[in-house]
Amino acid sequence: MYYPYQITSMQQYQEAYKKSIEDPEGFWGAIAENFFWRKKWDKVLQWNFSEPKTEWFINAKLNITENCIDRHLATMADKPAIIWEPNNPEERTRTVTYARLHKRVCQFAQVLKNNGVKKGDRVCIYMGMVPELAYAVLGCARIGAIHSVVFGGFSAQSIADRLEDANVEYIVTCDGAYRGAKDIPLKSIIDDALIGNKTVKRVIVYTRTRTPISMIKGRDVWWEDEMLYAEEQLEKNGTLDFPAQEMDAEDPLFILYTSGSTGKPKGVVHSSAGYMLWTNYTFVNVFQYKPGDVFFCTADIGWITGHSYIVYGPLSAGATSLMFEGIPTWPDAGRFWDIVDKYKVNTLYTAPTAIRSLMSYGLDPIKGKDLSSLKVLGTVGEPINEEAWHWYDENIGKKKCPIVDTWWQTETGGILISNFAGITPSRPGWATLPMPGVQPLLLNEHGTPANDPEGENIASGNLCMAAPWPGIFRTTYGDHERYKSNYFAAYPGLYFTGDGALKDAEGFYRITGRVDDVLNVSGHRIGTAEVENAINMHAGVVESAVVGFPHDVKGQGIYAYVIMSHKHGDDEQSKKDILQTVTRVIGSIAKPDKIQFVNGLPKTRSGKIMRRILRKIAEGETKNLGDTTTLLDPGVVDEIQQGKL
Ligand code: PRX
Numbered sequence: 206m207y208y209p210y211q212i213t214s215m216q217q218y219q220e221a222y223k224k225s226i227e228d229p230e231g232f233w234g235a236i237a238e239n240f241f242w243r244k245k246w247d248k249v250l251q252w253n254f255s256e257p258k259t260e261w262f263i264n265a266k267l268n269i270t271e272n273c274i275d276r277h278l279a280t281m282a283d284k285p286a287i288i289w290e291p292n293n294p295e296e297r298t299r300t301v302t303y304a305r306l307h308k309r310v311c312q313f314a315q316v317l318k319n320n321g322v323k324k325g326d327r328v329c330i331y332m333g334m335v336p337e338l339a340y341a342v343l344g345c346a347r348i349g350a351i352h353s354v355v356f357g358g359f360s361a362q363s364i365a366d367r368l369e370d371a372n373v374e375y376i377v378t379c380d381g382a383y384r385g386a387k388d389i390p391l392k393s394i395i396d397d398a399l400i401g402n403k404t405v406k407r408v409i410v411y412t413r414t415r416t417p418i419s420m421i422k423g424r425d426v427w428w429e430d431e432m433l434y435a436e437e438q439l440e441k442n443g444t445l446d447f448p449a450q451e452m453d454a455e456d457p458l459f460i461l462y463t464s465g466s467t468g469k470p471k472g473v474v475h476s477s478a479g480y481m482l483w484t485n486y487t488f489v490n491v492f493q494y495k496p497g498d499v500f501f502c503t504a505d506i507g508w509i510t511g512h513s514y515i516v517y518g519p520l521s522a523g524a525t526s527l528m529f530e531g532i533p534t535w536p537d538a539g540r541f542w543d544i545v546d547k548y549k550v551n552t553l554y555t556a557p558t559a560i561r562s563l564m565s566y567g568l569d570p571i572k573g574k575d576l577s578s579l580k581v582l583g584t585v586g587e588p589i590n591e592e593a594w595h596w597y598d599e600n601i602g603k604k605k606c607p608i609v610d611t612w613w614q615t616e617t618g619g620i621l622i623s624n625f626a627g628i629t630p631s632r633p634g635w636a637t638l639p640m641p642g643v644q645p646l647l648l649n650e651h652g653t654p655a656n657d658p659e660g661e662n663i664a665s666g667n668l669c670m671a672a673p674w675p676g677i678f679r680t681t682y683g684d685h686e687r688y689k690s691n692y693f694a695a696y697p698g699l700y701f702t703g704d705g706a707l708k709d710a711e712g713f714y715r716i717t718g719r720v721d722d723v724l725n726v727s728g729h730r731i732g733t734a735e736v737e738n739a740i741n742m743h744a745g746v747v748e749s750a751v752v753g754f755p756h757d758v759k760g761q762g763i764y765a766y767v768i769m770s771h772k773h774g775d776d777e778q779s780k781k782d783i784l785q786t787v788t789r790v791i792g793s794i795a796k797p798d799k800i801q802f803v804n805g806l807p808k809t810r811s812g813k814i815m816r817r818i819l820r821k822i823a824e825g826e827t828k829n830l831g832d833t834t835t836l837l838d839p840g841v842v843d844e845i846q847q848g849k850l
Contacts, residue, residue: 380413406424461508554611655667806819
């Protein structure tokens, strides 16, 4: 496959950027010509951020799986689409060619049809990182169902909330998942999530761990039986093809829940055509993918990074995507390097938290591993500190591989700000330049532009976007008002990202982190209000306040200040009970790193918790806590400071 829109010089980047701003319709229309459409568009773009509404490729028809699979079959049927590395390095690996992927996705689409799934239905997918997860995602896309993948680390309660929010009728899961030395009992978590649920009609269960599970007659079916039956049906038709559902460009492709500053996760909705273009374009350009390269994104498909850069971006580009079931530190901290060596990986795309964690093991795990196949390194999910950047550059890239620092969000669908590997300049800690079509603006809190450096050379402000790119999310599921109030109200007419950033005189951006009450723990977004809600559900808790603090490996850790009415047992036991409660309500990813019991929280006279003060204390600041005169009871601050962990 050849990418005529792959940018190969700084000058080309500048020209493309200019054209994309002056004539977005001409620019994206020309790129869209490189995809397979059932019917072309009447108009490229219609938008209005005040409403807010964005539509790309109006009235075009397509199916994303025809772009990710079918169109590659003529020339690349035997090329690997997915290479799968199991959790246990002793277990057999699997290579899924484009022809095999086509067969399996068609079979699974037939399975969905047999089980009653129709276009527009929501299907929740809760699986480990097995190739069948990719088949399930693409099977949904083929039949036009909307997938909602839930990461395997979320609890039954979190799944139940997501099932209810999207009125889900179908679930695809596994008996269990392997992650390092642990087995996660996915099906039994689903069973718990379904207690009291009235909408789910069918649960399709793939066998991975062969953990004993309950299978409820009339509701639960085995993946393997269903796939065999579907294969027979397709064979009877004389073709193994399951005709792809024709989708409108703007039909929703998937929902992915993410945390915001309120207690309830939001269902971010992405469309078919715009998302496809965006993941493909950014994949091809940022990573400078060349046909035949092995691309290894270490994320889980339960997060947006896995959706966009394990599944849709690489497959739409006819790439070879490496999918890894396990974790970087099992059986030992050399696992990533073993994988790079074994499959001659060309691009490694991972999170700063993984780099920092692997750094802590020293250089021994790298010794004897051949990393010479690597050409490009990438990071995503949180700001990368310079120490980790240099370690990655020196020890993994051997100073020969450009590092792309890719800034984006669940909402943006794909990368918005990043250097292009080896094409545009890189700078440690800086995401650098916007993609073509992306128009960042820095505003201060009063809404006036902060992006004119005026001799200072560095501007600092809240990061907004002035216009839509094809991959922007279209709504929050079932609640368009929330879409508006969360993202388009703070700065009318602009999309507000929730991040702060710096911009220098060359126009390079450095992302400084969230400016709202959202934490970034190990590259995962967690709302403080969500964690507080979970803690407050514990029987002895009166009130709590959660803030972030700097953490060597995770980037940010979770610090909880908790007021208890009564404790059962000593402080340590009570803390364990609270952790257990949070694990039940959200999942282990939201467990606080530190819990401090307090008698009061710093509040203003109107009852608002002054988080700024709590944040400073958690960060270890002892003196400059800022103005505390507006507090109802300034005395609580001393007490909290004395008890700091
Ligand atoms: O704060 C930014 C941070 O991660 C947030 C988005 O989180 P999520 O939707 O879970 O998506 C993560 C994967 C795209 C952003 O608002 N973030 C993401 N990438 C970077 C980053 N912060 C700094 N540098 C990055 N490269």
